[in-house]
Amino acid sequence: MKPSVSPYFTPVTLTNAFTVDHQTLTDGLRAPIGVGELTGHQNFCGIPFALGQPGEKNVILLENHGVHIDVDTLTATYLIFLHAVEDRVTNYWPGLADFSVDGNELGDLVADYTLEYADGSVETAPILRRFAIQQSRIAWGASAFAAIPALKPGVFYTSTEEQILGNWARRPYGNGETRHASGRERSADKLWLYALPNPHPAKPIRRIVCTPQKERALIYGITATTLTDHPLRAGIRRKARLTLPAGATLNKLGELDSVDIDLGVVISARAAFDYDHARWLGVEPVVLPAKSDQAVLIEYTAHPQAKLYVATGSDTQQVYDLAALTALADSALIAVAPAHRPVTVRVVEQASQQPVAVRIHLHGAHGEYLPPRGNHRQVNPYWFEDNYGEFVNVHNQYAYIQGECVVDLPLGDVYVEITNGYEVKPVRTRVTVTAETDLLTFTLEKVLRWREQGWVTADTHVHFLSPTTALLEGQAEGVHVVNLLASQWGEMFSNVTDFDGRSTLGAQDFGGDGEFLVRVGTENRMQTLGHISLLGYSGQMIHPLCTGGPSESALGDPQEVTMAEWAQRCIDQGGLVVMPHAPNPQLERAADIVLELVHAIELMTFNPLNPNNIQVNPYGIADWYRYLNLGYQLPVSGGSDKMSAASLLGGIRTYTQLGDRDFTYSNWMAATKAGNTFVTVGPLAELRVEGVAPGGKVTLPPSGGSVNVSWKVESVSLPIDQVEIVVGGLAVDQTTVNKGLTASGSAQITITNSTWIALRVRGSYRGKHGEIAAHTSAVQVLVEGKPLFSPKDAMAVLEQIEGAIAYVDTIATRPAAQRFKQMRATLEAAHNRLHQRMHQNGLFHRHTPLHDHMQSHEH
Ligand SMILES: [Zn+2]
Numbered sequence: 093m094k095p096s097v098s099p100y101f102t103p104v105t106l107t108n109a110f111t112v113d114h115q116t117l118t119d120g121l122r123a124p125i126g127v128g129e130l131t132g133h134q135n136f137c138g139i140p141f142a143l144g145q146p147g148e149k150n151v152i153l154l155e156n157h158g159v160h161i162d163v164d165t166l167t168a169t170y171l172i173f174l175h176a177v178e179d180r181v182t183n184y185w186p187g188l189a190d191f192s193v194d195g196n197e198l199g200d201l202v203a204d205y206t207l208e209y210a211d212g213s214v215e216t217a218p219i220l221r222r223f224a225i226q227q228s229r230i231a232w233g234a235s236a237f238a239a240i241p242a243l244k245p246g247v248f249y250t251s252t253e254e255q256i257l258g259n260w261a262r263r264p265y266g267n268g269e270t271r272h273a274s275g276r277e278r279s280a281d282k283l284w285l286y287a288l289p290n291p292h293p294a295k296p297i298r299r300i301v302c303t304p305q306k307e308r309a310l311i312y313g314i315t316a317t318t319l320t321d322h323p324l325r326a327g328i329r330r331k332a333r334l335t336l337p338a339g340a341t342l343n344k345l346g347e348l349d350s351v352d353i354d355l356g357v358v359i360s361a362r363a364a365f366d367y368d369h370a371r372w373l374g375v376e377p378v379v380l381p382a383k384s385d386q387a388v389l390i391e392y393t394a395h396p397q398a399k400l401y402v403a404t405g406s407d408t409q410q411v412y413d414l415a416a417l418t419a420l421a422d423s424a425l426i427a428v429a430p431a432h433r434p435v436t437v438r439v440v441e442q443a444s445q446q447p448v449a450v451r452i453h454l455h456g457a458h459g460e461y462l463p464p465r466g467n468h469r470q471v472n473p474y475w476f477e478d479n480y481g482e483f484v485n486v487h488n489q490y491a492y493i494q495g496e497c498v499v500d501l502p503l504g505d506v507y508v509e510i511t512n513g514y515e516v517k518p519v520r521t522r523v524t525v526t527a528e529t530d531l532l533t534f535t536l537e538k539v540l541r542w543r544e545q546g547w548v549t550a551d552t553h554v555h556f557l558s559p560t561t562a563l564l565e566g567q568a569e570g571v572h573v574v575n576l577l578a579s580q581w582g583e584m585f586s587n588v589t590d591f592d593g594r595s596t597l598g599a600q601d602f603g604g605d606g607e608f609l610v611r612v613g614t615e616n617r618m619q620t621l622g623h624i625s626l627l628g629y630s631g632q633m634i635h636p637l638c639t640g641g642p643s644e645s646a647l648g649d650p651q652e653v654t655m656a657e658w659a660q661r662c663i664d665q666g667g668l669v670v671m672p673h674a675p676n677p678q679l680e681r682a683a684d685i686v687l688e689l690v691h692a693i694e695l696m697t698f699n700p701l702n703p704n705n706i707q708v709n710p711y712g713i714a715d716w717y718r719y720l721n722l723g724y725q726l727p728v729s730g731g732s733d734k735m736s737a738a739s740l741l742g743g744i745r746t747y748t749q750l751g752d753r754d755f756t757y758s759n760w761m762a763a764t765k766a767g768n769t770f771v772t773v774g775p776l777a778e779l780r781v782e783g784v785a786p787g788g789k790v791t792l793p794p795s796g797g798s799v800n801v802s803w804k805v806e807s808v809s810l811p812i813d814q815v816e817i818v819v820g821g822l823a824v825d826q827t828t829v830n831k832g833l834t835a836s837g838s839a840q841i842t843i844t845n846s847t848w849i850a851l852r853v854r855g856s857y858r859g860k861h862g863e864i865a866a867h868t869s870a871v872q873v874l875v876e877g878k879p880l881f882s883p884k885d886a887m888a889v890l891e892q893i894e895g896a897i898a899y900v901d902t903i904a905t906r907p908a909a910q911r912f913k914q915m916r917a918t919l920e921a922a923h924n925r926l927h928q929r930m931h932q933n934g935l936f937h938r939h940t941p942l943h944d945h946m947q948s949h950e951h
């Protein structure tokens with residue numbers, strides 16, 4: 093849509109006053125480039141001007157003598173001048189730096205602008221350099237004080253948003269995230285708008301006289317207004333909710349593009365969020381708003397007399413008078429109470445009354461997000477962009493705070509949600525803000541006491557955050573151990589210099605309180621063979637971070653190592669080896685588990701609160717069961733693989749029972765290896781088989797027997813549907829909990845063959861039937877003389893190892909001969925080990941042709 097023009101201005105005709113053609117001007121007077129057309133009817137910042145015609149005299153050059161502009165009988169509150177003074181070299185100091193044309197100098201009397209009234213009286217205003225006028229070429233930081241650049245501020249989409257809209261990014265990455273540019277930044281050269289106040293607005297003006305004084309200057313245009321508020325002063329942010337007129341449409345982002353304000357800027361015009369506030373105040377664990385396709389929330393800055401224009405077709409538009417804006421619910425454009433009251437928001441823990449780090453969301457009566465100061469109005473959900481202490485769950489946006497923040501709030505109802513992990517009762521409420529509200533205090537109650545019973549939580553998989561932000565998010569999510577993983581994405585490296593192979597942020601040894609820890613490890617990655625997370629190891633970083641070419645390592649990199657070699661180095665350096673985001677990539681992980689180089693398998697979910705995501709991946713669970721069925725008693729862990737604000741740190745998390753250990757990072761690793769863990773997106777789960785916890789073994793005589801299985805589950809918000817006792821991968825006992833938050837039970841289970849037992853908890857954030865919400869690690873139940881070995885699963889695992897060998901042999905980029913031999917030997921070792929177990933268990937099988945071929949080729 094064309095830039096809109098305010099109706100409150102009358103351009104002054106300068107035809108008889110123009111002295112030169114601006115095209116003929118040179119050096120410091122040359123016409124500025126990039127500020128728009130400088131002839132004919134133009135508008136600058138929504139203000140219309142009648143400029144001169146091309147190819148003739150079209151600008152007033154003030155030099156030597158004054159210029160008279162007859163205006164007949166003009167009445168005005170302000171006369172707006174579009175002008176510039178000649179560039180000049182700044183003279184900072186005798187003998188120093190006298191070559192810079194930076195516009196830093198100020199105060200010279202450039203000209204006098206005089207108003208001659210019809211009654212013969214006159215008023216003269218001095219036009220001082222850098223006050224009312226500035227030169228066209230300036231350096232950063234040399235703005236004028238009483239004049240504005242002739243271009244409005246601009247508003248931009250981020251780079252990713254531009255790509256969603258099918259555009260090449262108009263602003264580069266990073267710069268795009270600022271979402272705006274001042275008028276000053278939008279062109280290299282400038283013209284300046286100055287509003288000359290008329291001290292006698294009631295008296296008709298007969299003539300304007302512009303008289304040069306100490307410098308040369310150019311006047312391109314003059315326009316008059318009767319507006320009483322200063323026509324160039326920027327307004328502060330306001331909001332309105334617009335019901336879209338017929339013909340207006342939203343873009344792919346759900347934003348209204350064809351919208352403008354004449355004397356102001358539309359900051360954003362985004363689909364409004366409609367909350368059901370009765371549900372908000374209810375017990376549902378997640379309440380999301382509906383994104384409207386009928387209404388937008390417009391945030392804007394404008395002059396009090398500005399008008400809003402919305403395109404309704406290619407050359408039609410609807411105009412709204414922002415001066416007449418009301419809060420009446422039935423108007424098409426509703427004033428939304430502006431968030432102008434700074435209020436301190438404090439969150440304390442009930443028992444101690446001490447501030448507690450939390451994740452917080454606030455919105456106003458019209459669904460408008462109200463970010464704490466220092467946070468985005470629109471949280472950027474995209475990969476590797478804006479990696480700060482924020483989270484966005486579909487349309488609900490959140491900030492992480494250290495127990496206190498300042499939020500600019502509207503007067504009236506404000507809706508709040510505050511959470512702190514899976515043992516603290518979440519708060520979702522409404523408060524009323526008045527003109528006297530300075531402080532809002534919320535109290536959080538810890539209702540589950542699993543930490544007190546030796547359980548600590550961890551996210552085994554976080555990327556991109558700074559360690560300090562990871563610590564804050566861990567505290568606010570109740571995640572005691574955050575594993576921040578450095579890695580490589582092609583030519584991009586992340587968190588590499590946050591790794592020192594030594595420090596645990598938050599640990600008492602490093603000045604912390606020891607209750608929340610961040611440790612930087614690495615996720616070493618390659619596309620085909622797989623990814624592996626190396627946590628908490630000491631000493632040198634294990635390189636290569638990634639190998640084997642794109643998209644994990646860089647194009648042209650050789651396939652230098654196997655994951656098994658990475659794992660062995662991590663073990664040698666005292667670390668914990670986790671196979672991330674089961675089940676993929678499925679390939680070498682099979683070999684490494686067979687080689688017993690893996691300490692835990694990770695189930696990953698970016699954000700279990702998002703109704704479009706899976707809470708706990710059933711394919712990952714199935715993959716894990718396969719190894720349990722072969723007797724590899726891998727504990728389960730949970731990690732978010734957080735790489736953006738759309739992902740929830742600790743959304744899926746590991747609970748580890750410390751046992752008798754104190755809580756330190758290395759004890760957490762040891763306890764996790766010991767295997768009494770569970771993975772959860774909400775409910776907490778405890779299991780005993782004959783009094784033995786997950787990670788342990790129960791032995792039965794050759795005839796088998798009956799074992800007692802007892803369990804307990806508790807949840808602060810996610811309703812539990814069903815609790816299942818899983819034996820060898822199949823549910824053999826189910827307890828229906830019917831959306832309760834707590835349950836316990838026990839059962840006698842008959843066992844005839846060696847197997848394993850674990851607890852699986854079903855329940856859903858969105859009431860989806862059958863979703864898995866938590867899963868414990870397994871207790872092995874071994875019947876003497878009967879090995880825990882599933883032939884079917886052995887075949888599937890062997891085939892993966894053969895696949896890894898095939899890849900290394902054929903299309904993997906080749907390293908030096910010695911490295912290649914070593915890699916192949918590692919994979920062969922895994923193959924042989926499993927192969928032998930298969931034969932020991934009487935399993936005869938067909939070897940894959942590719943593998944047979946390779947064997948004969950080798951020999
Ligand atoms: Zn990965």
Ligand SMILES: [Zn+2]
Nearest residue numbers: 553555615733
């Ligand atoms: Zn990752």
